[in-house]
Amino acid sequence: MGLGKPKAGPIGIDFGSHALRVLQLAGRGDQKYVLDWALHLYPPHASSAGADRADVIEALRTILKSKKFAGKQVVTALGQRDLAAKSIRLPEIPESELAAAVEYEAAERIKGLDEDSEIRFIPSGTLLGESERQQEVLVLAAKAPVVRDHLDILTELGLESVGIDAAPCAIFRPFERYLRRDEDQDQINAFIDIGQQSSWIVIARGSQIVLARSVDVGGAAFDRLVSAKLTVDANEVGQLRRRATGECPSNDCDASPALDPETLDAIDQAEKPAWEKLGREIGLCIRYFAVTFRGARPNSATCVGGESLNHRGLERLSEATGMACRVGFPLRNMKCARTPLGSDTESLAAWATCAGLSMKPAMAAAEKVLQ
Numbered sequence: 001m002g003l004g005k006p007k008a009g010p011i012g013i014d015f016g017s018h019a020l021r022v023l024q025l026a027g028r029g030d031q032k033y034v035l036d037w038a039l040h041l042y043p044p045h046a047s048s049a050g051a052d053r054a055d056v057i058e059a060l061r062t063i064l065k066s067k068k069f070a071g072k073q074v075v076t077a078l079g080q081r082d083l084a085a086k087s088i089r090l091p092e093i094p095e096s097e098l099a100a101a102v103e104y105e106a107a108e109r110i111k112g113l114d115e116d117s118e119i120r121f122i123p124s125g126t127l128l129g130e131s132e133r134q135q136e137v138l139v140l141a142a143k144a145p146v147v148r149d150h151l152d153i154l155t156e157l158g159l160e161s162v163g164i165d166a167a168p169c170a171i172f173r174p175f176e177r178y179l180r181r182d183e184d185q186d187q188i189n190a191f192i193d194i195g196q197q198s199s200w201i202v203i204a205r206g207s208q209i210v211l212a213r214s215v216d217v218g219g220a221a222f223d224r225l226v227s228a229k230l231t232v233d234a235n236e237v238g239q240l241r242r243r244a245t246g247e248c249p250s251n252d253c254d255a256s257p258a259l260d261p262e263t264l265d266a267i268d269q270a271e272k273p274a275w276e277k278l279g280r281e282i283g284l285c286i287r288y289f290a291v292t293f294r295g296a297r298p299n300s301a302t303c304v305g306g307e308s309l310n311h312r313g314l315e316r317l318s319e320a321t322g323m324a325c326r327v328g329f330p331l332r333n334m335k336c337a338r339t340p341l342g343s344d345t346e347s348l349a350a351w352a353t354c355a356g357l358s359m360k361p362a363m364a365a366a367e368k369v370l371q
Contacts, residue, residue: 008035008070010162012357013060014077018042018196018219018306020059023354024069030177034336035070038063053153061157068338074154075163075357077170080198080214084110084141085168087211092126092133106139116144124210125293136292138212140166163360168202168212170356174330175302179207190298192282192325193352194307196220199278201285203298210293213285217278219307222271229270241267245310268312275313279320286321302328304352330355
């Protein structure tokens with residue numbers, strides 16, 4: 001009997017502040033390939049405040065008409081602006097009572113939540129307190145109006161939401177598939193997603209996320225620093241920085257002369273404070289993990305997101321954290337059924353969240369938000 005046509009996963013939609021990314025994977029088990037993909041860059045002026053809702057809907061509508069995605073099921077993510085992530089310590093209590101205790105503590109400790117907020121959690125581990133054993137959980141929460149508005153966009157386009165994911169979970173999922181052996185379960189790994197408005201720091205023990213923090217450092221901060229130092233227009237500084245790192249699309253950069261060493265050094269020096277701040281925050285997270293769980297520290301960090309191809313920036317992170325910070329390969333061993341995403345040598349690190357969304361299994365209606 002034939003195995004039949006490989007099943008397509010849900011369409012992953014990453015509503016970034018700098019770009020809209022859509023990707024769908026197909027295949028069985030870990031043998032995945034890219035069925036189709038689309039990228040829409042927002043105008044430069046939209047990066048600080050986010051793209052207009054109507055523009056986002058129109059861009060997504062055009063993508064869905066022009067591409068050959070399978071089905072209407074989609075998984076999306078809530079990012080830093082819409083998602084609260086906080087580690088909370090609780091007494092060691094029965095599993096049946098944990099959800100209620102987490103909801104109560106989250107409402108007390110996370111500003112702005114109400115009784116209609118969506119609250120989910122990931123157990124991080126057990127630690128020894130001074131008088132009693134405690135457990136720590138990573139709480140992920142979002143306000144109800146944010147979730148409703150998110151779903152309304154999908155409904156307007158005739159799409160079926162089978163999951164709203166938390167960005168840290170989506171970032172980690174493409175790499176979690178390589179951490180399922182018994183010997184991997186005690187391994188500590190760090191993942192840094194460096195985006196346009198902010199960065200996520202994710203630490204995992206084996207296949208389990210134990211810590212996630214967001215930091216207000218990203219491409220927008222780098223743009224502001226470079227624009228001020230070089231007196232470059234805010235709408236042009238992004239392209240200048242991409243030319244400096246070699247990320248600029250060929251049709252934008254082929255006609256532009258190579259940047260001279262003095263300009264490259266000026267850009268590097270302008271960005272330095274932001275990279276150092278991100279490095280300090282990563283270091284704080286690693287120290288918190290090591291002290292809290294009395295565990296080993298990660299030896300390296302896997303970096304993804306649109307700003308992760310800045311190799312000088314990653315060098316600064318390595319210097320600040322004392323560990324190697326390298327570009328990650330979220331689409332490793334995946335081919336494209338249609339138009340290639342890039343050459344085999346490119347990491348395509350900016351697609352980590354989107355790939356993780358398409359890998360997310362469809363949930364029952366009552367479980368589909370923030371799992």
